[in-house]
Amino acid sequence: MRDDNCIFCKLANGEIPTATLYEDEDFRVILDASPASKGHALILPKEHYADLYELDDEVAAKTLVLAKKMVKKLTPILGCDGYNIV
Numbered sequence: 001m002r003d004d005n006c007i008f009c010k011l012a013n014g015e016i017p018t019a020t021l022y023e024d025e026d027f028r029v030i031l032d033a034s035p036a037s038k039g040h041a042l043i044l045p046k047e048h049y050a051d052l053y054e055l056d057d058e059v060a061a062k063t064l065v066l067a068k069k070m071v072k073k074l075t076p077i078l079g080c081d082g083y084n085i086v
């Protein structure tokens with residue numbers, strides 16, 4: 001379910017234009033509009049979850065797999081020595 005008042009739902013579902021790095025049926029990965037570091041990206045589920053407690057285990061597992069995929073994709077492009085997943 002989506003929340004019409006949630007900006008992340010709007011970003012994830014394309015209602016607000018973004019710099020999209022990746023998209024599939026469950027997620028959109030975008031560059032952060034106010035990056036804390038070079039390559040700062042957000043992994044956004046297309047369904048609304050208010051917090052980690054609401055996130056079902058299947059989506060949680062997919063999130064980390066996607067984070068790994070994005071690190072593999074972005075590391076050589078950015079030429080960075082490391083990364084943080086927050």
Ligand SMILES: [Zn+2]
Nearest residue numbers: 006008009048
């Ligand atoms: Zn949301």
